Amino acid sequence: MDLRIVNTCNNDCLYCLESDLRNKEKFISKDLLFKEILVEKNRDNITFYWWNSLLHPELLDIIKFCKLNWFNNIWLLSNTMWIEGDYLQKLQQSWLNNFWLYFNSFNKEKHELVNWTGIKYNIFLENLEKLFISWLHIKVIIHINKLNINTISRDLILLKEKYRINNFDFVNYFPFDKPYKNRKILEYRILEYRWKIDILFKIIKKLNLKVKFVKFSKDFFWDCLNFYDYEKWIVNQVWKEDIERLSWKEIPFCFKESRCDFCFLKDNCKYYGL
Numbered sequence: 001m002d003l004r005i006v007n008t009c010n011n012d013c014l015y016c017l018e019s020d021l022r023n024k025e026k027f028i029s030k031d032l033l034f035k036e037i038l039v040e041k042n043r044d045n046i047t048f049y050w051w052n053s054l055l056h057p058e059l060l061d062i063i064k065f066c067k068l069n070w071f072n073n074i075w076l077l078s079n080t081m082w083i084e085g086d087y088l089q090k091l092q093q094s095w096l097n098n099f100w101l102y103f104n105s106f107n108k109e110k111h112e113l114v115n116w117t118g119i120k121y122n123i124f125l126e127n128l129e130k131l132f133i134s135w136l137h138i139k140v141i142i143h144i145n146k147l148n149i150n151t152i153s154r155d156l157i158l159l160k161e162k163y164r165i166n167n168f169d170f171v172n173y174f175p176f177d178k179p180y181k182n183r184k185i186l187e188y189r190i191l192e193y194r195w196k197i198d199i200l201f202k203i204i205k206k207l208n209l210k211v212k213f214v215k216f217s218k219d220f221f222w223d224c225l226n227f228y229d230y231e232k233w234i235v236n237q238v239w240k241e242d243i244e245r246l247s248w249k250e251i252p253f254c255f256k257e258s259r260c261d262f263c264f265l266k267d268n269c270k271y272y273g274l
Contacts, residue, residue: 001040001071002049005033005062009051010081011102011118014182015143015173030058034065047075047100054082060094067095075100077141080127081119088130099136100169101128105148106155113185114147132163139167145186146173149193153203160207172215172264190219198222215264230267 008026009016037046046066053059053076066074076091077100083091104114108121119127131138140159144152159165173186190197201224204211213220213227221228 001037001042001046003033003036003046004028004050005048005053005056005059006051008055009079009118010055011052011079011115013102013104013118013143014114015145015186027056027058030061033062037066037069037071043070043072045073045075046071047077049077052078052081054078054080054087060090063091063094063096073098075139078102079115079119080124080131083127083130088134092134092136097137098139099131099134100139100141101131103140103142103155103159105151106158107148107151110147110151114145128163137167138163138165139169140165141169141171143171144173146188147185149188149196153196153199156200156203156207156209160209166208167210169212169214170216172213172217172220190217194222201227217264218267 005028006026007028040046048056048059048062056062059076063074063076074096075098076096079102104111111121111124142148142152142155148155156168159168173188197220201221203209204227211227216228218225218228218230
């Protein structure tokens with residue numbers, strides 16, 4: 001079960017698709033969330049997804065409620081802001097057992113460029129150290145783009161060897177909405193970075209990392225197609241809004257604006273929408 005509990009974030013990432021939701025209610029009410037949780041039949045996993053869930057003022061109560069209602073694995077997605085002091089310990093005492101971490105780069109300039117006005121580099125590193133010594137299971141989500149594709153293999157080695165993180169989700173840059181206006185900073189052509197991508201796969205295999213690649217076209221994988229799952233990590237990840245925008249009877253706007261080189265749907269789109 002994926003559950004949105006906030007519509008706010010301390011970051012304003014260049015690749016974020018959800019900036020328009022900032023005008024909505026910042027925090028979903030606890031009572032409404034409890035109702036959604038109770039109707040869920042699958043009690044194995046629940047993930048507090050989107051934005052920075054740590055900002056919810058009643059997060060500890062929400063986590064406790066999930067555990068009391070027999071959710072085995074409770075995940076929280078965050079950029080680590082607000083785990084200073086003893087708050088991380090309180091999260092663990094509330095039975096949070098998994099932490100899903102946004103990561104951009106160990107390069108300070110690139111980190112702060114992507115996060116814009118959000119969490120500062122030194123604070124992020126301090127919080128990463130706190131997570132490392134906690135008993136939480138940590139997974140890292142990395143949005144691959146032109147700013148980090150040159151250093152991503154080196155970053156993976158550091159995350160694995162220093163922080164013992166073995167579980168990674170990679171999300172591709174895709175050319176819709178807000179990220180598109182930042183395309184000059186973010187977009188990369190696969191052929192130009194082929195050797196960097198090949199090194200990435202070699203590192204993944206060498207370190208025996210557990211990985212998922214979400215919203216990547218087939219040509220990204222080259223001879224590593226065992227990592228490519230079109231149905232699971234592309235079709236099932238496409239938002240309803242994406243389908244509506246790409247299913248017009250007229251030629252899709254993305255084709256008119258030559259976005260196809262960067263689109264994860266191009267293997268099945270045929271330039272005429274889904």
